[in-house]
Amino acid sequence: xxxxxxxxxxxxxxxxxxxxxxxxxxxxxxxxxxxxxxxxxxxxxxxxxxxxxxxxxxxxxxxxxxxxxxxxxxxxxxxxxxxxxxxxxxxxxxxxxxxxxxxxxxxxxxxxxxxxxxxxxxxxxxxxxxxxxxxxxxxxxxxxxxxxxxxxxxxxxxxxx
Amino acid sequence: xxxxxxxxxxxxxxxxxxxxxxxxxxxxxxxxxxxxxxxxxxxxxxxxxxxxxxxxxxxxxxxxxxxxxxxxxxxxxxxxxxxxxxxxxxxxxxxxxxxxxxxxxxxxxxxxxxxxxxxxxxxxxxxxxxxxxxxxxxxxxxxxxxxxxxxxxxxxxxxxxxxxxxxxxxxxxxxxxxxxxxxxxxxxxxxxxxxxxxxxxxxxxxxxxxxxxxxxxxxxxxxxxxxxxxxxxxxxxxxxxxxxxxxxxxxxxxxxxxxxxxxxxxxxxxxxxxxxxx
Numbered sequence: 382x383x384x385x386x387x388x389x390x391x392x393x394x395x396x397x398x399x400x401x402x403x404x405x406x407x408x409x410x411x412x413x414x415x416x417x418x419x420x421x422x423x424x425x426x427x428x429x430x431x432x433x434x435x436x437x438x439x440x441x442x443x444x445x446x447x448x449x450x451x452x453x454x455x456x457x458x459x460x461x462x463x464x465x466x467x468x469x470x471x472x473x474x475x476x477x478x479x480x481x482x483x484x485x486x487x488x489x490x491x492x493x494x495x496x497x498x499x500x501x502x503x504x505x506x507x508x509x510x511x512x513x514x515x516x517x518x519x520x521x522x523x524x525x526x527x528x529x530x531x532x533x534x535x536x537x538x539x540x541x542x
Numbered sequence: 543x544x545x546x547x548x549x550x551x552x553x554x555x556x557x558x559x560x561x562x563x564x565x566x567x568x569x570x571x572x573x574x575x576x577x578x579x580x581x582x583x584x585x586x587x588x589x590x591x592x593x594x595x596x597x598x599x600x601x602x603x604x605x606x607x608x609x610x611x612x613x614x615x616x617x618x619x620x621x622x623x624x625x626x627x628x629x630x631x632x633x634x635x636x637x638x639x640x641x642x643x644x645x646x647x648x649x650x651x652x653x654x655x656x657x658x659x660x661x662x663x664x665x666x667x668x669x670x671x672x673x674x675x676x677x678x679x680x681x682x683x684x685x686x687x688x689x690x691x692x693x694x695x696x697x698x699x700x701x702x703x704x705x706x707x708x709x710x711x712x713x714x715x716x717x718x719x720x721x722x723x724x725x726x727x728x729x730x731x732x733x734x735x736x737x738x739x740x741x742x743x744x745x746x747x748x749x750x751x752x753x754x755x756x757x758x759x760x761x762x763x764x765x766x767x768x769x770x771x772x773x774x775x776x777x778x779x780x781x782x783x784x785x786x787x788x789x790x791x792x793x794x795x796x797x798x799x800x801x802x803x804x805x806x807x808x809x810x811x812x813x814x815x816x817x818x819x820x
Contacts, residue, residue: 445722445728447722453721453722454721454722455719455720455721455722456719456720456721456722456724456728457719457728458728458729459716459726459727459728459729461736463736482722484725525729525730525732525733528730528732528754528755528758529718529719529729529730531754532691532718533660533661533751533752533754533755534660534661534662534689534690534691534695534718534751534752534755535691
């Protein structure tokens with residue numbers, strides 16, 4: 382089902398950091414590309430190492446990003462409403478780095494990666510605005526990953542015992 | 543404990559041992575030899591002795607309104623703590639204290655309470671939660687954000703569920719890593735702020751955990767317009783005497799044992815900023 386109302390996308394723009402304060406003249410182009418997609422609980426949204434086809438904005442529900450380590454599947458991070466997923470669809474090397482699995486029923490707004498890249502080439506202002514916001518999200522995600530890597534709850538950092 | 547001999551430990555008997563995780567136990571202690579236990583306020587700590595091994599500071603994790611027992615949640619990270627968690631009911635250990643400053647539970651009446659805990663840092667906050675549970679109508683919203691390393695490292699599991707059922711309360715938990723059986727959040731504790739509908743002008747925030755976690759928690763609080771005077775944290779340094787004599791726990795002009803361990807962020811921000819460049 383297509384996202385068929387500009388108002389929906391405008392509302393979404395307030396909810397998602399990727400679209401926050403986006404100049405309104407860019408919304409019609411994004412509307413052309415956007416579609417609503419639902420996933421059922423435990424459904425694989427995309428597998429690891431697959432062709433990355435879409436950038437997703439999560440409207441509702443929860444998703445686990447997973448990978449294989451030490452012979453078992455582990456969860457790297459969970460995402461929820463407002464989060465962005467599938468950045469690799471915006472790059473030329475379009476391979477997914479993790480598996481995304483729905484932990485609950487999930488509603489997303491999905492953007493075709495190829496169409497987005499074409500739109501960015503045709504309209505550099507749109508491309509700049511989106512990539513600028515994406516960089517902020519990537520930076521935030523990198524910060525969080527660094528915090529996880531610190532192993533701050535490990536014994537070296539243990540508190541008062 | 544007499545004020546005349548603050549360095550002399552009180553003998554107490556362990557009445558209960560609860561294994562919380564693979565490396566953490568909660569010891570309930572009661573008076574021995576007919577002596578009275580010292581009272582305490584949420585946030586205060588004791589110096590706990592393993593006779594023949596050493597003495598370490600441990601925050602009191604029990605209910606301040608249960609005067610017949612003192613409860614300590616201890617993680618094995620060294621010789622003394624490792625020996626302490628190996629005890630069985632009926633064994634004896636030593637206590638000095640309670641020492642230090644307390645969380646501002648009375649001053650926070652009528653306010654929303656946001657607690658941000660990481661790892662073993664939930665233990666010093668548990669007396670606050672016990673207080674809130676006993677006096678629920680005295681406070682506004684209660685919100686607990688709790689991060690741990692893995693699901694197996696979560697403390698007080700049954701109580702976490704019970705706290706989430708208190709009136710107008712939310713408990714959000716995250717872990718740094720998990721296998722695919724875990725249905726909860728995975729990610730750093732500051733991600734949980736996304737679920738917190740804060741009213742900064744009426745929120746008192748209390749945070750305890752690894753210093754680096756508190757650093758990021760405070761940054762997240764400030765980004766949500768919670769001012770420094772409304773943020774409280776519990777600091778940890780190398781406490782030895784616990785009464786401000788030895789200077790081991792000095793941070794700038796402050797002795798963590800005597801002036802802390804609980805501080806308003808506005809009291810310590812300049813000293814922390816040196817380390818973290820907040």
